[in-house]
Each structure stands twice: as C-alpha cells, then as structure tokens.
Amino acid sequence: MKLFDLSGRVAIVTGGNGGIGLGMAKGMAEAGAAIVVAGRDATKNAAAVKEIQGLGATASAIAVDVLKEDSCHALIAETVKRHGRLDILVNNAGMSIRKQPQDFTAAEWHKVLDSNLTSAFLCSQAAYPAMKKAGAGKVINIGSMMSIFGAAFATAYAASKGGMVQMTKAMATAWAKDNIQVNSILPGWIDTALTRRAREEVQGLHESVLKRTPAGRWGIPDDFAGIAVFLAAPASDFVTGAAITVDGGYSVQG
Numbered sequence: 001m002k003l004f005d006l007s008g009r010v011a012i013v014t015g016g017n018g019g020i021g022l023g024m025a026k027g028m029a030e031a032g033a034a035i036v037v038a039g040r041d042a043t044k045n046a047a048a049v050k051e052i053q054g055l056g057a058t059a060s061a062i063a064v065d066v067l068k069e070d071s072c073h074a075l076i077a078e079t080v081k082r083h084g085r086l087d088i089l090v091n092n093a094g095m096s097i098r099k100q101p102q103d104f105t106a107a108e109w110h111k112v113l114d115s116n117l118t119s120a121f122l123c124s125q126a127a128y129p130a131m132k133k134a135g136a137g138k139v140i141n142i143g144s145m146m147s148i149f150g151a152a153f154a155t156a157y158a159a160s161k162g163g164m165v166q167m168t169k170a171m172a173t174a175w176a177k178d179n180i181q182v183n184s185i186l187p188g189w190i191d192t193a194l195t196r197r198a199r200e201e202v203q204g205l206h207e208s209v210l211k212r213t214p215a216g217r218w219g220i221p222d223d224f225a226g227i228a229v230f231l232a233a234p235a236s237d238f239v240t241g242a243a244i245t246v247d248g249g250y251s252v253q254g
Contacts, residue, residue: 003235007032011088011232012079014066014123017044019192020142020221021092022051027225028232029057033088036079037061066093066119072126086130088232091120092142094160096194098201101155109156116160117167124171128180137180138232141168143243145186145251153202161186165243172241181240183231188247190219215248 011028015021016037025035029052037048045061052059062078065071079086094116097108124139131137144161146154165184172182189209199205230236245251
C-alpha cells in the first residue's frame, strides 16, 4: 500500500542499535527504507546493521556523539553523502539517572537533559536543511509517558521528556511550511535494557506495571515498528505536532 511505502526513503535512527530504536528501524526497513543506525557503540551498531540487513534491507552505521553539535552535523552530511538524501530522522537516543530530586547533582541533571532533549534538538536542527532542500521530511521524537505522569525517581528524565513533547509542537509549527512533519511517540513500560535496570532499582515496579496495563504485559521493541512506519510514511502527511502513546493502555487507566 503506497500510503505506507518507504521505498527510496532514507532514515536515521539515533540509538538505533538496540531497544525501541532498533524495533523502529526494523519496521521502517521492512517498509522499504534505507536505515542509518547512529550510535556510539561500534559493536552494537554492527550487530544492529546485520540484523536489519537480514531482513533484506539496506543498512549501515555511522558513529555519532549526539551531545556534540559538530558530530550531529557530520552525521547528516555523511548520510546525505552515502544516500543522496535524508527523509526521516528518529530522535531516540536517551538515558536516565534514577534518584530522588533532592539527591541529583547539577552535573547529573544536565547529563540527562542534554542526552535526551538537547541531543534531539541538535540532530533535528542539523537535519532541517537537507529536509527543506528535499521539499519534505519526517522527524519522530521519542518521548515518554513520564511527560504525562510524575515519578519520584525520574525528575530529570520526566523534565527532558516533557520538554521533548513541547519541542515537538514548536518544531511542527515552525516547519509545517516546509512540508516537514514533526511528531512524538510516548512509550509506556517497554522491556529494554533501560527498564530492566529500572526493575532492579525500583522495588515492585514489574508487578505494578502488569497490574495497571490493560494489555497485561510489558511492551517489546517490535511494538514500535508500525507506529514508526506510519509516522515516517505518506499516511501521516497531515499529522504533525502529535504525541502518540504506545503503552498497552497504561495511560488511560484511572
């Protein structure tokens, strides 16, 4: 179906070497997109590229430090050099430090905000000229249900993801004239390396998630393949500034 056909499109996925990022990359690859896995870990990058190529898709890796403006610009330049264009940017790189708010150092606060929010701004800003030149583009920002809820152990993380949603709305408004759609995805509790660590650090988390989630399970990275294709494809050309939950119904429970 042409509405969901990504043939000939080129997508960068930051943090695309594992977890939700890899799930999204695989979905877009199966829809026909060429994938650039952007991350710092060369071994994980290579493994992700191999997995995507195993689907019969075109994939390669580019090392990037999303905390550095020049590295973000180099990522875009190298992608355009290899593929001749850039159509889709998924800002997925992120991390968390779990502490009570009074226990954060300023350095820890800035590390989380810069890793999750500033990095997405820098990559989007770097991608804008290539997308504008092409006459179209899709930016997909990975937020979190922590932009909706509060959690005692996630002050900096929640602030960064709340900021991601508002940044998405502002960019969507600014770039609509350039036919660039900017949307965010708010994942619920997904079984990844990040949340496995959370289950070790937050007592009773696993049980409370299962109890509250109507779907009765944790999400998996492959649950993000479909929403990635939708937001990257022509099907979503009139969808911009949205924040879409993918959480098995967690956020609609009272």
